[in-house]
Amino acid sequence: MTTIHDIPVIETDVLVIGGGTAGPMAAVTVKEQDPTLKVLLLEKANVKRSGAISMGMDGLNNAVVPGHATPEQYVKEITIANDGVVHQPALMAYATRSFPMIEKLDAWGVHFQKDETGDYDMKKVHHLGTYVLPMPEGHNVKKILYRRLRRMRVEIENRFVATRLLKDASGRIAGMIGVNTRTAEPIIIRAKAVIMATGAAGRIGCRTPATCSAPTKTRPTAATAMPWPITSAPTWRTSSASRSTRCSRITTARLAPTSPARSAASLPMPMASASSSATTGPGR
Numbered sequence: 001m002t003t004i005h006d007i008p009v010i011e012t013d014v015l016v017i018g019g020g021t022a023g024p025m026a027a028v029t030v031k032e033q034d035p036t037l038k039v040l041l042l043e044k045a046n047v048k049r050s051g052a053i054s055m056g057m058d059g060l061n062n063a064v065v066p067g068h069a070t071p072e073q074y075v076k077e078i079t080i081a082n083d084g085v086v087h088q089p090a091l092m093a094y095a096t097r098s099f100p101m102i103e104k105l106d107a108w109g110v111h112f113q114k115d116e117t118g119d120y121d122m123k124k125v126h127h128l129g130t131y132v133l134p135m136p137e138g139h140n141v142k143k144i145l146y147r148r149l150r151r152m153r154v155e156i157e158n159r160f161v162a163t164r165l166l167k168d169a170s171g172r173i174a175g176m177i178g179v180n181t182r183t184a185e186p187i188i189i190r191a192k193a194v195i196m197a198t199g200a201a202g203r204i205g206c207r208t209p210a211t212c213s214a215p216t217k218t219r220p221t222a223a224t225a226m227p228w229p230i231t232s233a234p235t236w237r238t239s240s241a242s243r244s245t246r247c248s249r250i251t252t253a254r255l256a257p258t259s260p261a262r263s264a265a266s267l268p269m270p271m272a273s274a275s276s277s278a279t280t281g282p283g284r
């Protein structure tokens with residue numbers, strides 16, 4: 001019988017859960033800031049073709065490009081379109097960072113449509129501003145992100161679904177436990193920081209169609225719909241073997257709870273999936 005002591009353990013500095021679009025971008029950004037950090041990206045499918053844009057994109061529908069739109073104009077437009085149910089500071093942050101991100105992706109090889117002058121070929125679809133930037137080769141985006149992950153030496157674990165975040169004795173998130181989607185093999189990852197990028201999951205928790213069509217702010221989210229009790233967290237110590245574990249290798253190093261009497265069944269696995277929000281973004 002498998003016990004907690006048999007579960008493979010990986011140690012990393014930063015764990016990113018979810019390898020769609022946001023996850024790879026977050027992982028690469030961490031490595032850009034500090035290449036010495038171990039960064040592990042965990043995805044329940046395969047990072048090469050997972051997430052909302054696995055089949056590609058035909059354009060950016062919310063691109064705020066200088067000369068075509070301003071961040072202020074964009075915030076106004078989206079506020080009106082969403083009947084005021086928006087978080088304007090977040091929208092403004094998105095809008096001001098939009099162009100630097102486009103330039104970055106452009107430099108990585110993502111092809112955005114340009115006109116004969118070399119300027120971005122923006123299309124007007126919205127009422128006030130012009131925010132749509134076609135991507136004629138948008139099917140390549142995940143391939144380009146994947147290439148970037150490899151270049152930046154981000155470790156990748158495919159086919160593992162995170163099921164619980166784990167906390168340390170002080171109550172800080174300290175990793176996760178998950179399971180292989182093909183073999184059901186469990187895994188524990190210890191991390192100094194965890195970034196959740198598991199997608200919008202906006203409909204999780206909808207019990208009736210009426211709940212789902214309720215105004216955005218009242219819809220249950222992954223966090224509110226699954227109130228797992230937060231119990232006291234385990235205090236971990238590792239064997240010397242697991243301390244030297246590299247991210248890329250799943251070893252058989254074992255985590256030993258400080259209390260030897262603690263069994264796998266008694267381990268509290270507090271659910272802390274607060275990253276997913278039902279809040280409607282700027283739209284597609």
Ligand SMILES: Cc1cc2nc3c(=O)[nH]c(=O)nc-3n(C[C@H](O)[C@H](O)[C@H](O)COP(=O)(O)OP(=O)(O)OC[C@H]3O[C@@H](n4cnc5c(N)ncnc54)[C@H](O)[C@@H]3O)c2cc1C
Nearest residue numbers: 018019020021022043044050051052059061161162198199
């Ligand atoms: C059909 C379609 C067309 C779109 N077109 C456009 C467009 O033209 N322009 C535009 O700007 N935007 C478009 N979007 C929106 C945009 O693609 C998404 O908003 C964006 O890709 C979301 O990225 P994300 O990383 O937040 O989420 P996702 O891409 O959903 O990634 C989340 C990842 O997390 C993984 N995951 C989830 N739970 C777990 C877990 N417990 N453990 C491990 N892994 C987990 C999932 O497998 C997934 O790979 C489109 C979306 C769709 C669906």
